[in-house]
Amino acid sequence: MIRPWGIHRLFRLATRRRSAARVVELELRHHLDECVDFLVEQGMSEGRARREARRRFGSIDAVRRTCEEITRDVEQDVSRSETFHSIVQDLRFALRSFQKYPSFAVTLVLTLGLGIGANTAIFTVVDAILLRPLPYERPEELVDLKPMTPEQFVVQWTSMDLGRAWAREADFLEDVALHQQISVVRSDGDQPVVTAAQAVTSSLAPTLGVAPLVGRWIAPEDQRPGATPVAVLSHARWREWFTEDRAALGRSIELNQVRYTVIGVMPPAFRFPRVGASDMWIALPDDNTINGMDIASVSVIGRLQKDVGLGEARERATRLSEGLGVIDSRYPDWTLHVKPHDEWRANPDVHQALWTLAAAVVLMWLIAVGNGVNLLSVRAAARTREIALRMSLGASRLRVLRQLLTESFTLALMSGVLAMALAAASLAALTGLIPSSVVSLSANQIDIGDRVIGFAFVLSALTGLLVGLLPALGLVRARGSTSVSAMDLHLASRPGKTGVRRSLIVAEVALSMTLLAGTGLVINSFNRLLRVEPGFEEENLIYISLSLPGYSYESTAAREDFFERAEQRLEAVPGVQGVTVADGLPPSTSFTFGVEVVAEGEAAPEAGQPFWIPFSNVRPDYFELLGIPLVAGRTFDATDDANTRTVIIDVDMAEFLWGSRSPLGKRFRIEEDADWYTVVGVVGDVKLMGLDDRRGTYEVYRPLTDIRGYMSLAVRTSLDPEQVMPPIRAAVWELDADQPITRLETATDAMAESVDGPRFLVTLLTIAAGIALALVAIGVYGVLSFAVTQRTRELGVRVALGAQTSALQHMVLRDGLLLTGVGVAIGLGGAVGLSRVIRSLLFNVEPTDPATLMVVAGVMMATAMVACYFPARRATKVDPMVVLRAE
Amino acid sequence: MPSETIELVQGTLEFLILKTLSRGDPMHGFHLLRWIHDTTEGALSIEEGSLYPALHRMERRKWIEGQWGVSEKGRRAKYYRLTNAGRKQLISQQKHWDNYVTAVGKIVATAEGMA
Numbered sequence A: 001m002i003r004p005w006g007i008h009r010l011f012r013l014a015t016r017r018r019s020a021a022r023v024v025e026l027e028l029r030h031h032l033d034e035c036v037d038f039l040v041e042q043g044m045s046e047g048r049a050r051r052e053a054r055r056r057f058g059s060i061d062a063v064r065r066t067c068e069e070i071t072r073d074v075e076q077d078v079s080r081s082e083t084f085h086s087i088v089q090d091l092r093f094a095l096r097s098f099q100k101y102p103s104f105a106v107t108l109v110l111t112l113g114l115g116i117g118a119n120t121a122i123f124t125v126v127d128a129i130l131l132r133p134l135p136y137e138r139p140e141e142l143v144d145l146k147p148m149t150p151e152q153f154v155v156q157w158t159s160m161d162l163g164r165a166w167a168r169e170a171d172f173l174e175d176v177a178l179h180q181q182i183s184v185v186r187s188d189g190d191q192p193v194v195t196a197a198q199a200v201t202s203s204l205a206p207t208l209g210v211a212p213l214v215g216r217w218i219a220p221e222d223q224r225p226g227a228t229p230v231a232v233l234s235h236a237r238w239r240e241w242f243t244e245d246r247a248a249l250g251r252s253i254e255l256n257q258v259r260y261t262v263i264g265v266m267p268p269a270f271r272f273p274r275v276g277a278s279d280m281w282i283a284l285p286d287d288n289t290i291n292g293m294d295i296a297s298v299s300v301i302g303r304l305q306k307d308v309g310l311g312e313a314r315e316r317a318t319r320l321s322e323g324l325g326v327i328d329s330r331y332p333d334w335t336l337h338v339k340p341h342d343e344w345r346a347n348p349d350v351h352q353a354l355w356t357l358a359a360a361v362v363l364m365w366l367i368a369v370g371n372g373v374n375l376l377s378v379r380a381a382a383r384t385r386e387i388a389l390r391m392s393l394g395a396s397r398l399r400v401l402r403q404l405l406t407e408s409f410t411l412a413l414m415s416g417v418l419a420m421a422l423a424a425a426s427l428a429a430l431t432g433l434i435p436s437s438v439v440s441l442s443a444n445q446i447d448i449g450d451r452v453i454g455f456a457f458v459l460s461a462l463t464g465l466l467v468g469l470l471p472a473l474g475l476v477r478a479r480g481s482t483s484v485s486a487m488d489l490h491l492a493s494r495p496g497k498t499g500v501r502r503s504l505i506v507a508e509v510a511l512s513m514t515l516l517a518g519t520g521l522v523i524n525s526f527n528r529l530l531r532v533e534p535g536f537e538e539e540n541l542i543y544i545s546l547s548l549p550g551y552s553y554e555s556t557a558a559r560e561d562f563f564e565r566a567e568q569r570l571e572a573v574p575g576v577q578g579v580t581v582a583d584g585l586p587p588s589t590s591f592t593f594g595v596e597v598v599a600e601g602e603a604a605p606e607a608g609q610p611f612w613i614p615f616s617n618v619r620p621d622y623f624e625l626l627g628i629p630l631v632a633g634r635t636f637d638a639t640d641d642a643n644t645r646t647v648i649i650d651v652d653m654a655e656f657l658w659g660s661r662s663p664l665g666k667r668f669r670i671e672e673d674a675d676w677y678t679v680v681g682v683v684g685d686v687k688l689m690g691l692d693d694r695r696g697t698y699e700v701y702r703p704l705t706d707i708r709g710y711m712s713l714a715v716r717t718s719l720d721p722e723q724v725m726p727p728i729r730a731a732v733w734e735l736d737a738d739q740p741i742t743r744l745e746t747a748t749d750a751m752a753e754s755v756d757g758p759r760f761l762v763t764l765l766t767i768a769a770g771i772a773l774a775l776v777a778i779g780v781y782g783v784l785s786f787a788v789t790q791r792t793r794e795l796g797v798r799v800a801l802g803a804q805t806s807a808l809q810h811m812v813l814r815d816g817l818l819l820t821g822v823g824v825a826i827g828l829g830g831a832v833g834l835s836r837v838i839r840s841l842l843f844n845v846e847p848t849d850p851a852t853l854m855v856v857a858g859v860m861m862a863t864a865m866v867a868c869y870f871p872a873r874r875a876t877k878v879d880p881m882v883v884l885r886a887e
Numbered sequence B: 001m002p003s004e005t006i007e008l009v010q011g012t013l014e015f016l017i018l019k020t021l022s023r024g025d026p027m028h029g030f031h032l033l034r035w036i037h038d039t040t041e042g043a044l045s046i047e048e049g050s051l052y053p054a055l056h057r058m059e060r061r062k063w064i065e066g067q068w069g070v071s072e073k074g075r076r077a078k079y080y081r082l083t084n085a086g087r088k089q090l091i092s093q094q095k096h097w098d099n100y101v102t103a104v105g106k107i108v109a110t111a112e113g114m115a
Helices: A004-016 A020-041 A046-057 A060-100 A102-131 A160-169 A204-208 A235-242 A310-321 A348-382 A384-392 A397-433 A450-477 A484-492 A495-531 A556-571 A622-626 A651-658 A721-735 A747-753 A756-790 A792-800 A805-833 A835-841 A850-876 A880-886 B012-021 B029-039 B048-060 B084-114
Strands: A142-148 A173-186 A193-200 A230-233 A252-255 A258-265 A280-283 A297-304 A335-340 A541-547 A576-582 A590-593 A612-618 A630-633 A646-650 A667-669 A677-683 A700-703 A710-717 A741-746 B064-070 B076-082
Touching (some): A020 A060, A020 B029, A020 B048, A142 A310, A160 A297, A230 A235, A348 A495, A348 A756, A397 A450, A495 A805, A495 A835, A710 A721, A741 A747, A756 A850, A792 A880, B048 B064
Parallel strands (some): A193 A280
Antiparallel strands (some): A142 A297, A173 A297, A541 A741
């Protein structure tokens, strides 16, 4: 019997298209024929046999119908599974071919994985901070209501009276809630800790569309004056204080020395209004008084009614504005401004830093894709024979294309998995690098969620398509000639293919040059920033900041008394040389902005007006203790107070206002109509607002007369500050055991923190640029090695004809360096083109700084040189005999 | 040739087809029919009217697969062979069958003993 299985696909293809009815008909007729044959063999006449066969079969129509139905189902199944089956087949084939060339697959997956992984990691951060909708229900409907001055300046808070009135009258809102952050001290723990509580109306949770994870939310009854104080904890505090124990409900915690009952815990992802201010939520009482403290200002958040757009809400808000001055006489001509709650996500510099990083990793990804294309086309060249064979055996162009793309997609998806692993592994380090001031602004958690996974998947798929399509199209299109061997030759030596690979290398070098140049400039700028003299002696200096709770230190006298005692007590700590009190210490101090500085009797200088003016209120011994040199005049003494309006300014400001003339005794003011300040002394320049002082170069010091709740102490030590810090902490608690210490750190650390933002950018850009450089090196190496392999015959002939091996080496080197050089030139052009974008990121460095650009170009060329060296050396090892024999 | 032919219980037909095809060679419908008839010396007779629906049902369940080939007599015929799923099915049916036979055997033996 003939066994049909060997050529099974041919038959399958032949029968597939036949209709179900025809197939059944054929099968049944065959049965009858066989049966007749059989009966004839038994001795029956043919006519009788035929009748007998029909009789035996019974109702042939019924059988045919039943079989047709079943067969039709099978047909459908087959065509459905056919596509799937062939994809599985392609996949198997792909995996098998990776096994055959593991180093190829590993290189490609690593390269693409790095590119996709870096993008995934940065996307995680950018998405959480800038893009992802806030973690509330329909966040796009949430709006903030803010007072706006007649000059269109929107103010953060509104008075309580106004806030309450808005909440009552804003008829375009579906829900509305009031909230205000208050700093409370939890005093029943091991140590007093400052926590950020939000005093909120009970309508907050319904407005945001959130509910507690356990327990209940604040009820309207909790807001009645005299009601038992209640607190809803954030998940983080619940874990920290109660180890996520449900028994926490009903327990009490002591806040500002008042017992609050814990009534609920919010879900882990809930933050309001942002991470850094979401420890707990307490009821904002109807009489606006918490523990005897009057809450004077408040923020208002609301949810727009379904059919009300932002424009209409603004119109209706303007109508509401007419009575503003009546409700609160402090807002005479102000208006009610409605703005989307998520309009402000971060400061412009954060936006810029994050998008710069995003751009950097996209460049890196493009380089990785370039390498991917190169690797795959080298592979493609190696398998022209295989593809040609398959196509001449009848595989369709589309079929082969699909198989090649399946391979590149599989590789890209493997890279995607690696990328997710890389992103997950680096996330902790990454978020650690982001300045805490940025992280704490976000209401979204920086974590790997659905959006990030989706991003990685889409990017992987896109990567697969990009790296696979070009080489695959090249392979399939090449099938112009009929003979397999002719095509083989045709493809392997096609100069066009090599041309594509070479231009890719030029593009890669150019891209990484741009990235390197930007990074080089940022590094250079950061180094200059670090070398900036702070203007005071930051060694052996400790900062302590204390926030005196209003309930314990109500009067100015009480606060003055406390700080006086604190000064004395701290001076008695061994290793302490001196202590001074100020309302701010470098790099953070109070400031005013939008000013116009003008000297008495002169016109205001137009150029060089500062945007910010840092102000510090200081004790007379401040300058000596911090080590700030007195250049002219005197420091403060007992005769100076708020009424004398005597100030000390820094040398830069003196020069700005009076040039080389003596500023002593002269007067200036910073706002029209304001009272004049009289200069009594000039001190050296101090970076009061951080090392990058571009926005606040002129410093003004005033005598410290009003001791407010939040003050800082600077402690000069003779010993290592780290040693002195514990006794200092103990000394503060000796004075008041319930006094939380907001900050205790060395001045050196404080100054270093002031450059956290630039440091974050520099670190990540350096990593991205480093990886990009490595990828380019791999790319250059790959292309040159392949070129040498391809030219083996030519090189062999040259050697046989007497060429020096060193000449061959030079030839390959020159080839590689030429490619790199072209790329470097284009990249430099790109870097200069981007200088406008990058300028604001730079400190004291021009975006076209020749030194930086030259160094970067040098690094690029040196890297390329190393990458070219190995293929070049291989060129010299070509044995002419082997080549000629193969000919 | 025995005088009585046995009526097939539902499901037994499928078992017999699986068992027959498990011998290895692919077979077409008539061939299957003759083989079962001859092997049981005519004791089991399968009707065409139930054989073909059964074959097609089993193909649908992927227990067997049919392919077109050319028969010894030069005719185009649809040949069936066992798939892996069919082999598994055969093993499990074989167990059922053995259990069934043992159980029936016991009852028959007991009943005989009582008589």
